[in-house]
Amino acid sequence: MENIYDLVIIGSGPAGVSAALTARHRGKSALIVATSPEDSALWKAEHVDNYPGFHNAAGAEIVTALVKHAEASGVEFMRGRALAAADMGGVFGVSVGADFVQGRSLVLACGLNRAKPFPGEAEYLGRGVSYCATCDGMLYRGRRVAVVGLSAEAPEEAEYLRQIGCEVEYFDSDRARKYAVKGAERVTALTAGGVDYACECVFIFRAGLDPAALMPGLATGGGHILVGADMSASIPGIYAAGDVAGAPYQAAKAVGEGCVAGLAACKYVESKIKEEK
Template identity: 35%
Template sequence: MRYDIAIIGSGPAGLSAAINAKIRNKNIIVFGSSNLSEKVIKAPKVDNYLGLYGINGEDLKNSFKAHIEKMDIQITEERINNVYAMGEYFVITANEKMYEANSVILATGIEYTKPIKGEEEFVGKGVGYCATCDAALYKGKRVAIIGYNSEAEEEANFLMEIASKVYYIPMYNKDYNVNKDVDIIKDVPLEVKGDTVASKLILKNTVLDVDGIFFIKNSISPKYLVPGLEIENGHIKVDRNMKTNIAGCFAAGDCIGKPYQYIKAAGEGQVAALNAVSYLDKK
């Protein structure tokens, strides 16, 4: 099945895009999480969302959820690894699964965590952002996973079935639901080192000799998500219509730039959806 619009992200930008695309009778798929957005649920008090003065993040999430449920919009709980522009349509991959859509709206938010030294230099050379996608390369090998959220635990458990050694470096405080053979290391990653490929992860208090290092973040950099996407100052470059440099690909919310705010994200989601609709209608 080919969707009219695939929306990647379930924060205010993605959900606002979804409701507007749905109002225009488009066949949509929204990728994200049932929690909608960590950046929504974590807000202690929101004073600047029109009509909802003083609301906390959890209640804001619940009101977003009630809205999409009333409009029969579901969230497909998948982490998208790549979006490929095929010319007339897009192929969207989530681990081994593939989806197709005639247009795409990127609403992935932004990862506030900066890459560590050497991380970007070794992408594709021992450094990756999706452990399950690349697991086959690490059969019998030593792998470190730096998890920025609890979803990374699943990736660590999956890799443990294949790799000889898995180090899990959690960047959050919670109970860790990982296989007993996974070595949990509470430390601060500082640098990736190696010659042609990454071979060492330097942490504040130790050094790990590894064959692969995965950074499992809330959002991966859009330049790795969508090959060929134009980036400007760390954000996706768009025009006033939220169009990116790739025909049929739009973007909205924190991923296109500051200020990082809910209402701006929601407004841009709407603009992106309406322009995706007019792009589809002209096709």
Template identity: 30%
Template sequence: MYDVVIIGAGPAGMTAALYASRANLSVVMIERGAPGGQMNNTAEVENYPGFDSILGPDLANKMYESAERFGTKNAYGIVKEIKDQGEYKEVITDDEVYQTKTVIVATGCDHRKLEVPGEEEYAGRGVSYCAVCDGAFFRNKKLVVVGGGDSAVEEAIYLTRFAKEVVIIHRRDELRAQQIIQERAFANEKISFIWDTVVEEITGNDMVVQSVKTRNVKTDEVKEEAADGVFIYVGLDPLTEPFQTAGILNEEGWIVTDNNMQTKIPGVFAVGDAREKELRQITTAVGEGSIAGQGVYNYIESL
């Protein structure tokens, strides 16, 4: 039996693993992909203390090394369910059952889909949710970025390294991104904007994306915008489906915790982007991970 099972290896999960293993607890961290979470899809991180700028994957690797340093074990798996057995919990994956005194959920969230015709059909053939992953495939091409928040504008700026033109399509008449990011985008000669507009269809030939059909939300005018690729950043959805029957989610699917990161199930904590909260940043994830890492130690000591 483990002292702690951590589900997810993003910045929150890895920080929790560091704190818990450093407290001499037995820790296993279960991840369904590469450690790092959304950091692996981030070109440059400029707001993490101690670094003027660092590549997202490089920061992920540094955190992973820290999490391993005090004996955290790592396992691959897709978690299906958590069962509260009173004195212990069971974390059920697709091929194994882990018994543990405590659980820290750090599953994060995923990019929301537009749910329009052509989006699924052209996924990987011009439709993308990761500029870092796919931007280099679009050298000297015209790209559309859908969204107006930090991620959309930052990734649009990143895409100008490769593309000849980037068009940001936003459903409102002003961006929601931080002011400094907006200023960089407005100053970039490769970036233009289409306001008050939504994408209603992604079209192309049998192979690749060729255009998007748009509608102005104020005038209902429908247009077609040529595009070789579409990068979508319209929000996030929590990756919390395995916990729907646990009674720890709100109506939107985010995990509800107290200030100590504990859910209403004693011994089950949650951290990072899957939590119900306002700000989803690497720094907030790290802070929550440290609180939960210490929290599981305090909980176990009280048993």
């Protein structure tokens, strides 16, 4: 049987690391699925002076220390973008690019999703809009594709598409700020800064993903996942912590919530194991 982790945690920012560390200290296995550490909001903070224990530190320094601490505590990491999660009856499955991982509980610590979908993006999802080079790249070998790169991993993903033979045109926030996807039955073009680039697929790489799209059926409000006092979300076994669970958007608050979510997830897993016996 494939490995089933006690906790699968999405996000390696302060909230995700804190949840994972808490789980390890309760003797539970924990897998963090995350894109690059550079995609944590905290990485972008030049000076942080209100995070206990770090006086006038760069955000990147704090994120690096958090990730190192988790690694030293036996937290496992998988680098990649979680694309979808599903309740499979007692176990949660998470698609990470072309891979698949399973957890008895799920902690969503994926930060604030500041991005609005581009016009046409949702409409053409699966019909020429893709979030995954590994999953869909081969379908477009020898064809023109556009890559909108808005995450740290995007240049690497574009390079992969080139290597397998796609004709790649790369766009990022330096090149255009306004994008739209155009098509008929399927995608026919990406509009970037008012200019159309004809292509058969638009790969969009953002750090975050709308939590409602990640886990359909999860109660959300105002762009946040709705949680109870123990950070439990509306689906039993799922917890949320940090910016994704609401303001104030502060690293110390994210760490605190990660701890609460981690403890609650451990309790949930223990009760499930008892039930199974």
